Amino acid sequence: MEHKIDLIGFGGVGQGFVDIIREKGLKLKNDHEVEFKVVSISDLYKGSLHHPDGLCLDKVMNSICESGSLDGYPDQPGLIRGWSTQETIEKSNADSVVEMTFTDVVTGQPAIDHCTWAFSNKKNVVMTNKGPVALAYEKLSKLAEANEVQWLFEGAVMSGSPALRLPKETLTGNEIHEIRGILNGTTNYMLMRMEDGLSYQDALQEAKQLGYAEADPTADIEGYDVLYKVLILANVVLGFPLKREDVLCKGITDVTQSAIDDAKKAGKRWKLIGSLKRTESGVKGIVAPEMVALDDPLAGVSGAMNAITYQCDLSGAITLVGAGAGIKETGFAVLIDLIHIKRGREQEGG
Template sequence: MTHKLDLIGFGGVGQGFVEILREKGQQLKAANEIEFKIVSISDLYKGSLHHPNGLCLDTVMKTVKETGALYDYPDTPGLVRGWSSEETITNSNADSVVEMTFTDVQTGQPAIDHCTVAFTNKKNIVMTNKGPVALAYDRLFSLAKENGVKWLFEGSVMSGSPALRLPELTLTGNDITEIRGILNGTTNYMFMRMEDGLTYEEALREAQEKGFAEADPTADVEGYDVLYKILILANVVLGYPLKREDVTCKGIANMTTNDIKEAKEQGRRWKLIGSLKKTDQGLLATVQPEMVSLDDPLAGISGAMNAITYECDLSGPITLVGAGAGIKETGFAVLIDLIHIERTK
């Protein structure tokens, strides 16, 4: 079975996904009887290519590594250049679109528009973007269903760790009453270093030097990254149509060394926790620093790792620990979503 793909956005994750296909393509074909063939790549800065019979991945990666773009990819009969993202999605012969553009989490664009174009053209979407799932879940889910296509986004919460598929498939039958998680590796790393004696400013600077934090760290340190992931978990896992204004959000920017010392004296540890809890009044949603007991599974999560605990009525609490970011890990999330599409046809 050949599954044809458009890649929309070709940054680190897109290139990492191509490397996975180059490395494991034959193994996937033998084990799953699936061959993934990339017929289009469209990137706002690197250019766009389409060939209905598939692009040569070795040549694609050689071209990008040597020039930083796709413009020097050699001409071959049938090759099309210059399509926009929307033109690529509309005109290509792909079965699925892998959406990996840089998206504004305030608006969900351009990824929301890419989803709309793909679904109306009867194409599946696999994405790593948080924005469309957090901001337009009901509308886009309905549009995908109406057009008989799949929309999968495992990588939007904990990268390659199955934070969405675990409750959907493995914990099914449970009533999940609460979800609590460390869903941002940058702030978790900063808390660890503040426990080692660094000030907030020193910990942030070190996180930036190591590549955990962006030059503008606002989304991490103010809790907005976790907020969007909490919206996804509420909508997808618990079925609550929460909006941004429904979540109480507080970041870590005001944390001091005295706060860290106070937690140590109480035998506790600070973590930025995203939480969803079912109550008689509805779903309580928060993102805030919390002092957690050292016997809490989340207390032992160090460095830039992520973790999430599902409180289940039948199985009891289940905690998933894994990388919450990374090129290879997020590329794996794309791959497993695509395999899932094939397995559930």
């Protein structure tokens, strides 16, 4: 079965996803009976291409490698250049839109608009952005449902690690009454290096040099990145419409070397924890540094890794550990979401 897709945003994750399709296309066709065909690419800086029969991905990547843009893609009959993102989403013959743009986590834009245009045109959306899921989950879910399309976003929480699919599918039947997680690799790395004796500033600088921290690390160190993931988990896994203003959020900027030493003496270590807990008045969410006992599964998660523990009434505590970022890992999250869309269509007889 051929599944046509638009790629909206063509940075590292988009190119990584294309590399996965190039490498594993034959295996996907043989194992899953699906062939993913990219019919459109639209990127604010690299340009846009559309061909209803599909783009040659080798030529796409050659153009990116040679010029950093899509301008070098060769002309051919039926090729359309220069569509805006909105034109691409609304006019292309794609079944699904893969949304991978940079999103403003305060407004959720432009990805919220991208979802709205796609759903209104009967197209599924797979995305790696946190913003729309954290800020507009109820509205966009209803719009997708009204248009009988799917909206999947596994990569928005722990990249290629199934932080959403595990509780929603594998742990179904449990009541999950608490979720605790290390959901930001930058701060986890920094706290580990501070435990090794580095100062806060040296740990931050090292994280930047290794590519874990952005030039502006505010979203990481102030806890905002974890905050949005907590909101997604509350809405999607616990089914509770938690809002940004409902969650106490504190980053790691006040964790001193003295505090690190105190934790060591107490047989504990500092972790930036995003947590959700069911209470009689609803779901309570917190993002804050915690001194975690060494026998806690989260205590042993080192470096830039992520982890999440689901406290379940039947299966007990289940902890998932995996990469929370990375081009290949996030590209895999896109791939598995697209495969699930294809399986869903089969079950519906479509």
